[in-house]
Amino acid sequence: MSIQKKNQLVGLDIGCHSIKLVEIDYVKSGIALKSLGIAGLPPDAIVEGGIKEIEVVTSAIKNLFKNLKVKNKNVATSISGYSVIVKKISLEKKEESELEAVIYDEAEQYIPFDIKEVNLDFDTLRIANGAEEEEEGEKAAADGIDVMLVAAKKDVVDDYVSLLQAAQLNPMVMDVDSFALQNALELGIGEQKECCAIVNIGAEEIGINAVKNGISLFTRDSSYGGSEITREIMSEFNVPFEEAEKIKLGGTKVEKEKKSLEEIVTSVVSGWVQEIKRALDFVSNTYPDESIEKIYVCGGSCRISGFQKYLEQETAIPVFELNPLENLLINEKMFDMRYIKYMAPQVAVALGLALRSIGDK
Numbered sequence: 001m002s003i004q005k006k007n008q009l010v011g012l013d014i015g016c017h018s019i020k021l022v023e024i025d026y027v028k029s030g031i032a033l034k035s036l037g038i039a040g041l042p043p044d045a046i047v048e049g050g051i052k053e054i055e056v057v058t059s060a061i062k063n064l065f066k067n068l069k070v071k072n073k074n075v076a077t078s079i080s081g082y083s084v085i086v087k088k089i090s091l092e093k094k095e096e097s098e099l100e101a102v103i104y105d106e107a108e109q110y111i112p113f114d115i116k117e118v119n120l121d122f123d124t125l126r127i128a129n130g131a132e133e134e135e136e137g138e139k140a141a142a143d144g145i146d147v148m149l150v151a152a153k154k155d156v157v158d159d160y161v162s163l164l165q166a167a168q169l170n171p172m173v174m175d176v177d178s179f180a181l182q183n184a185l186e187l188g189i190g191e192q193k194e195c196c197a198i199v200n201i202g203a204e205e206i207g208i209n210a211v212k213n214g215i216s217l218f219t220r221d222s223s224y225g226g227s228e229i230t231r232e233i234m235s236e237f238n239v240p241f242e243e244a245e246k247i248k249l250g251g252t253k254v255e256k257e258k259k260s261l262e263e264i265v266t267s268v269v270s271g272w273v274q275e276i277k278r279a280l281d282f283v284s285n286t287y288p289d290e291s292i293e294k295i296y297v298c299g300g301s302c303r304i305s306g307f308q309k310y311l312e313q314e315t316a317i318p319v320f321e322l323n324p325l326e327n328l329l330i331n332e333k334m335f336d337m338r339y340i341k342y343m344a345p346q347v348a349v350a351l352g353l354a355l356r357s358i359g360d361k
């Protein structure tokens with residue numbers, strides 16, 4: 001990777017529960033970690049990807065930059081969930097000049113909003129082989145092309161841009177969580193020849209992405225996540241949000257609460273596992289020749305106790321906690337390595353964003 005320093009961006013993952021920041025530096029011997037941090041948000045600041053309390057979020061971002069002493073104001077951020085649609089479509093081969101018009105035409109049928117309300121972007125994919133297209137009786141890859149279509153709701157993108165500007169930052173790249181995660185995975189373990197799934201379990205959202213050879217076969221964002229557990233603890237134990245989060249992460253000393261806590265976690269987590277299984281079943285039905293060999297989990301909630309084992313049991317696919325920082329040069333005098341290791345799966349999106357640079361695609 002030969003990216004010039006002046007194009008360096010700060011990766012900023014603005015989630016419902018917390019904002020994650022990662023800054024890297026390209027040095028002679030590789031990629032070094034420069035800054036890494038997280039700032040929590042109150043429960044109603046961002047709801048379903050929509051920014052509700054702009055001042056709260058703005059000041060959280062400003063403080064994060066200040067506390068970590070990050071000077072670079074150029075950032076890459078991302079959106080996900082219902083406001084963005086990522087879809088691989090197959091078209092007959094077209095001249096480059098015609099492509100854009102054809103894609104706009106095609107796109108309309110995949111986008112559940114008015115096409116005027118979205119920013120449309122596309123990327124022509126390398127095609128390794130046309131096996132699956134032939135299997136489905138469609139055109140062979142030789143005379144067809146695959147295009148990755150990305151449609152993002154304009155008003156949501158505009159809100160994120162305004163938010164960053166209010167925090168005195170320059171939004172330079174607007175990415176999608178699932179793409180950022182692919183880049184993070186690639187940095188962490190290299191491009192995967194076999195088909196694997198990246199599952200990001202946040203607070204309000206589970207993002208599932210099946211990838212092979214650096215290309216996404218399928219993505220889905222579902223409304224599940226760690227907040228489900230927090231909310232149930234709040235109502236079961238009659239405690240406020242902060243207290244419920246503490247109980248979730250640290251358990252409870254009250255003997256009779258232990259069982260309820262366990263039941264809450266088990267029932268929520270089994271809902272996640274069922275959702276992930278449904279998505280993986282969909283992938284195997286759509287791509288009968290592919291089989292998912294590994295599942296990489298990330299996001300703050302992938303650390304909930306028992307989840308990874310349960311997912312592995314239910315899917316019979318090996319599950320790994322994604323450590324995208326594995327191959328970074330990390331100065332042990334500057335960073336607490338235990339903290340870095342703990343944070344690694346939660347900052348995967350932010351790291352993927354930090355790998356982007358101005359003007360790349």
Ligand SMILES: Nc1ncnc2c1ncn2[C@@H]1O[C@H](COP(=O)(O)OP(=O)(O)OP(=O)(O)O)[C@@H](O)[C@H]1O
Nearest residue numbers: 015016017018202203204205226299300301303304
């Ligand atoms: N050790 C842990 N065990 C269980 N849950 C955890 C742990 N650490 C953090 N979480 C939970 O992870 C969630 C935050 O994860 P993350 O930062 O990935 O979410 P987010 O990006 O803010 O949310 P979203 O992607 O849904 O917008 C919270 O629900 C938090 O309680």
Ligand SMILES: [Mg+2]
Nearest residue numbers: 015016202203
């Ligand atoms: Mg997230």
